[in-house]
Amino acid sequence: MEQLPPRADFDNVVALTGAGISVAAGLGTFRGPDGLWTIAPDVERAMHAEYVPGNIDLMWQVWGGMHEQAQEAGPTPAHRALAVVQAQVITQNVDGLHHTAGSHDTIEIHGSAGRARCLLCPWNGPAVEAARASGDPRPRCPRCGELVRPSVVLFGESLDEAALAAAQHAAVSADLFLAVGTSGRVAPASWLAPMARAAGATVINIDPVPGDPGPAFHHQVTGDAQQVLADWAG
Numbered sequence: 038m039e040q041l042p043p044r045a046d047f048d049n050v051v052a053l054t055g056a057g058i059s060v061a062a063g064l065g066t067f068r069g070p071d072g073l074w075t076i077a078p079d080v081e082r083a084m085h086a087e088y089v090p091g092n093i094d095l096m097w098q099v100w101g102g103m104h105e106q107a108q109e110a111g112p113t114p115a116h117r118a119l120a121v122v123q124a125q126v127i128t129q130n131v132d133g134l135h136h137t138a139g140s141h142d143t144i145e146i147h148g149s150a151g152r153a154r155c156l157l158c159p160w161n162g163p164a165v166e167a168a169r170a171s172g173d174p175r176p177r178c179p180r181c182g183e184l185v186r187p188s189v190v191l192f193g194e195s196l197d198e199a200a201l202a203a204a205q206h207a208a209v210s211a212d213l214f215l216a217v218g219t220s221g222r223v224a225p226a227s228w229l230a231p232m233a234r235a236a237g238a239t240v241i242n243i244d245p246v247p248g249d250p251g252p253a254f255h256h257q258v259t260g261d262a263q264q265v266l267a268d269w270a271g
């Protein structure tokens with residue numbers, strides 16, 4: 038089985054993470070036989086912009102529930118390992134676990150379920166600050182009183198330009214680029230590994246499901262991210 042090369046051989050480790058890294062915190066992946074979309078197809082309604090605002094309650098249930106579960110479980114050994122090796126993390130996850138693990142400059146390209154944004158005014162802040170008006174169980178904007186939604190990027194919405202630019206800059210600056218627990222099926226996140234490769238990085242995929250991760254990758258380390266990264270970080 039292919040291994041990760043020694044950390045000491047690299048100056049600038051960048052990790053792109055996906056749902057697989059948070060499975061050990063009790064969260065589901067999206068795709069595949071055990072993925073959320075297979076076992077609970079209704080949740081997909083919480084992930085498409087075309088259903089807003091009719092899906093706000095479901096959004097809080099799905100994304101808010103995910104964030105709550107993650108914060109209760111806390112970061113996994115793999116999240117901690119990436120913090121220990123001081124990797125620059127780019128994550129597609131919205132669960133906040135890289136921050137709680139100590140990777141404070143994590144680039145959250147799909148937003149954060151720990152934040153909320155107003156449907157009407159520019160307010161965007163911590164979800165816990167979204168006031169709950171009496172008699173209305175739905176979080177509301179502390180500034181204007183309108184409903185707020187989780188500050189996550191839905192299908193049909195654009196990524197934050199600054200976050201995407203920061204992710205692209207990190208990818209082309211890497212000398213080791215790790216894709217961890219992501220199927221690589223969603224653009225523009227899926228373009229980062231090819232960008233890193235074109236800029237000269239060693240590019241490796243970590244996933245328990247054996248397979249060919251694609252031409253951007255030098256190889257795959259086939260295994261559980263928890264084991265692989267914890268061993269690597271020492």
Ligand code: OAD
Nearest residue numbers: 055056057066067068129147190218219220221244261262
């Ligand atoms: P996916 O569900 O597409 O892929 C999860 C990957 O994690 C799969 O390749 C699994 O084999 C792998 N995996 C499972 N357990 C693992 C473990 N213990 N260690 C390492 N890998 C493991 O999830 P993402 O690629 O993150 O977007 O999905 C990308 C985006 O699609 C998400 O951010 C979400 C979704 O639509 C938004 O919500 C905007």
